[in-house]
Amino acid sequence: MSKSKINNKTFIIISAVICITIAALFSHFASSSPDGLEKVAEKLSFEQRAGEAIVKSAMPDYVVPQIQNEKVSASTAGAVGTIITFVLAFGAAFFLRKKK
Amino acid sequence: MHIPDGFLDVKVWAPLAVISGAAVAYSAKKISTSNDEMRVPLTGISAAFVFAAQMLNFPVAGGTSGHFMGAFLVGTLLGPFSAIIVLSSVLIVQCFLFQDGGFTALGANIFNMGLMGILPLLFIKTVKSQSVGSKISINTVGLFIGAWASIVFASIACSIELWLSGAIGLKQVLIAMVGIHSLIGIGEALVTVTVIKAIAHARIDLLNMEKI
Numbered sequence: 001m002s003k004s005k006i007n008n009k010t011f012i013i014i015s016a017v018i019c020i021t022i023a024a025l026f027s028h029f030a031s032s033s034p035d036g037l038e039k040v041a042e043k044l045s046f047e048q049r050a051g052e053a054i055v056k057s058a059m060p061d062y063v064v065p066q067i068q069n070e071k072v073s074a075s076t077a078g079a080v081g082t083i084i085t086f087v088l089a090f091g092a093a094f095f096l097r098k099k100k
Numbered sequence: 101m102h103i104p105d106g107f108l109d110v111k112v113w114a115p116l117a118v119i120s121g122a123a124v125a126y127s128a129k130k131i132s133t134s135n136d137e138m139r140v141p142l143t144g145i146s147a148a149f150v151f152a153a154q155m156l157n158f159p160v161a162g163g164t165s166g167h168f169m170g171a172f173l174v175g176t177l178l179g180p181f182s183a184i185i186v187l188s189s190v191l192i193v194q195c196f197l198f199q200d201g202g203f204t205a206l207g208a209n210i211f212n213m214g215l216m217g218i219l220p221l222l223f224i225k226t227v228k229s230q231s232v233g234s235k236i237s238i239n240t241v242g243l244f245i246g247a248w249a250s251i252v253f254a255s256i257a258c259s260i261e262l263w264l265s266g267a268i269g270l271k272q273v274l275i276a277m278v279g280i281h282s283l284i285g286i287g288e289a290l291v292t293v294t295v296i297k298a299i300a301h302a303r304i305d306l307l308n309m310e311k312i
Contacts, residue, residue: 008138011303015145023152031157031165036280037101037258039164044276046267051106057199062155078155081193085151089189090144093182096132097140 016086023078027062028071101169101251101258101281102194103209105202109265116261117207123215124188127181134312142306143182146174147189149295154190158287166284171217172250173292176226176243177299179311180218187214208261216253220246226296227307236304240293247292248285255281 006014034042041047059065059077067073108116131139150170157165170190175183191209194200201209224246229236255277263270299306 005303005305008141011306012141012145014302016148019145019148019152022149023155027152027155030155030167031159033157033159033163033165035101035157035165035167036160036255036277036284037103039162039280040273040276041107044268044272046107046262049106049267050104051202053199054105054203055196055199057195057197059197060199062198062200077198078152081155081197082148082152084197085190085193086144086148088193089147089186090140092128092185092189093131093140093143096128098132098135 019082019086020079023082024075027074027078101209101212101254102191102201103205103212103258103261105204107202107265107267108205108208108261110204112261112265113204113208116211117204120188120207120210120215123184124210127184127188130181131185131312134310136309138306138309139178139182139312142178142309143186146170146178146182147186150174150186151190151193153291154194160280160283160287164280166281166287168291169213169217169251169254169288171214172220172247172288173295175218175221175311176246176292176296177307178309180221181312183218184210184214187217208258212254212257212261216257217250219253220249229308236300236308238296238300238307240297243293243296244289247289248282251281251285251288252278 062077063073064076067076153168153170157167160166171183171187174186188210191201191206191213195203195206224242226239226243226246227236228239256274259270259273259277262268262273
């Protein structure tokens with residue numbers, strides 16, 4: 001009855017590959033229309049409230065400005081962002097975990 | 101639903117920064133009590149997944165797009181405090197590296213997408229098991245409704261913040277925001293159900309982790 005299950009390591013590796021694939025490849029097919037809040041701001045005319053971003057980011061709008069090729073630039077930004085987010089959350093959980 | 105700098109007044113974003121900061125600190129304390137071997141890697145993977153999935157804007161009605169939020173999914177898998185840590189990690193990276201969501205609005209964005217996102221967990225039990233090791237059942241309808249509600253709750257909070265900031269009338273912004281996010285919430289629900297079903301298929305035992 002009980003089928004053989006994938007082990008912890010395999011589960012994590014497969015999940016990581018899926019995440020990178022989504023961010024680096026599937027993201028090319030994402031809609032570029034404004035999101036819900038942007039659209040509402042536009043429609044109700046309070047979009048002009050948006051000021052200059054206070055923190056200047058390295059990869060604004062999910063592209064690497066230094067990379068000319070649009071697709072490569074977006075894929076790189078997606079992959080880098082996914083890895084950094086993983087490291088940040090993993091690191092937080094790792095350093096906070098109960099010390100044995 | 102990432103609020104940029106400028107949308108919110110200081111009297112709105114400053115208190116929300118304090119509330120979210122306190123929520124993150126409390127969540128950090130809570131997750132430190134966990135002893136699950138898989139919690140640390142799954143926290144990292146959950147954050148990576150939420151970041152990646154949030155890039156996939158899908159079209160909804162009238163030239164508008166929506167994207168996955170993830171708090172309810174992570175809350176279902178790992179628990180509410182882990183979800184706060186995960187969503188905060190994602191929002192911090194998006195704000196500082198990708199200019200997605202303003203620095204002054206970071207607290208508000210954590211409040212809306214993190215705290216509001218886990219709120220439906222209070223009302224809906226999505227994973228049931230008698231005891232550790234026993235059969236686990238998934239409440240698919242509950243998952244769907246909870247994920248949908250997480251987006252709607254976030255949009256309500258966002259509307260109130262915009263109103264309190266003097267950006268727009270309450271009724272006007274509520275109707276517009278809740279209207280469009282009721283549609284986006286269907287996308288959230290479909291992704292949430294799909295991912296939980298996939299995890300259940302691969303490793304149903306992971307759904308039985310302590311919810312912290």
